[in-house]
Amino acid sequence: MSQVKFSSEHDILLGVLGEVSNLLMLSIKKLFKIPYYLFYHDDTIFNRYAKLSLLTAEHINKILKAANYIFPVSDSLTSLLKAKGINNAETLYPIPEGYGGPFKAHNNDSPNHLRFCYAGMIMMHVHFDILDNILQAIHQFDGSLYCFTGPLDEFQPKYPENIIIRDLLPTINQLQSFIINNIDVVIVFYSFDLQHEPRMESSFPSKFIEYAQLGIPVLLIAPEYSSLGKWALKNNWISYVNSDDPDIIAGTLMKFKNEEYWKKCQQQVLEHINNEFNPDLIHSNFMKKIVNSSAFNV
Structure with a gap:
């Protein structure tokens, strides 16, 4: 790891909460003082599937406490984190591929066969x-x-x-x-x-x-x-x-x-x-949170 160069001023770490790679990210954060952000897509760490995970409850607690900010995919997940005392979290939808073509018109040719x-x-x-x-x-x-x-x-x-x-x-x-x-x-x-x-x-x-x-x-x-x-x-x-x-x-x-x-x-x-599902808006909200949070006070 000593051969890898990180800059605490310019680099950030991104992970998906619940993956075993979180432990590697945690070590890098501590060693190089790099801000650590987590996407949280599925409730696999608190529900009954947790026992099948490679991460223990102690691991999860350390990861949650170390993360500078967490981006749950739903309000339910955000509430779940905050109920556990994790307040540095805000719902962020997955950024879609996007589409630049024409929108479809109603099918007037055969409207009865949907x-x-x-x-x-x-x-x-x-x-x-x-x-x-x-x-x-x-x-x-x-x-x-x-x-x-x-x-x-x-x-x-x-x-x-x-x-x-x-x-x-x-x-x-x-x-x-x-x-x-x-x-x-x-x-x-x-x-x-x-x-x-x-x-x-x-x-x-x-x-x-x-x-x-x-x-x-x-x-x-x-x-x-x-x-x-x-x-x-x-x-x-x-x-x-x-x-x-x-x-x-x-x-x-x-x-x-x-x-x-x-x-x-x-x-x-x-x-x-045009609003909350807009990929540019989702990305903008993600970037604002990184810039405006206390991310670099690691």
Whole structure:
């Protein structure tokens, strides 16, 4: 380590809270007096998964106390830290890729056949129930769900004719292009199984912010006690469903056939990407906090 040169005036350390590399960062901070910042993306250090971690509770406490500032991904995580006496923390959303192309117009050619999309990892059986319920809802009006994810060999949907399963695309730009050209509504969901997906209480799906950049309506399906559900209620999200019941989900999905409703949902997305979901604004808030905090008083 003595061969590596650090400057306490010009360098900073960035880490993700909960990773074993935090211990290396902690040593570098102490040795070279370098400011140390942490991103906090998932509640893996305080919930039941903590026992599987490589970091002990003592390690975590040392890391939290040493960090100059922590950037949790949700208000729930920020509150969790402050309840533990960690006040040098402020919510910071993940910075999305961004999108510079034209926004999609309402599909006037075939408004009765809605095309939905989900892209991201499926946590096997944890998400199979909610995914099948969404498909049952889509089947009620003969829509389609394009699902970009890993293999779903064990998934046995009730209506397989309503889902098109694709491999994850190599780049976010390819996914953006497909969604703009082929999709009417993007779906972001959590399971309703808190026992097997405890992270839903405090994590925040970065895919939501990423999808929003396209200016396409985003349907949110999550329990009200989840961080996403709390966010949706706080922001009066128009296309939010707080139930995993197929009939209730279908009731909201079918609203997107109405052009006025679709445009209202799109407008709400556009308002957010011009404000709190704006990548430049997120980056600016991050830089301001680094500059204005007591970071360099290590």
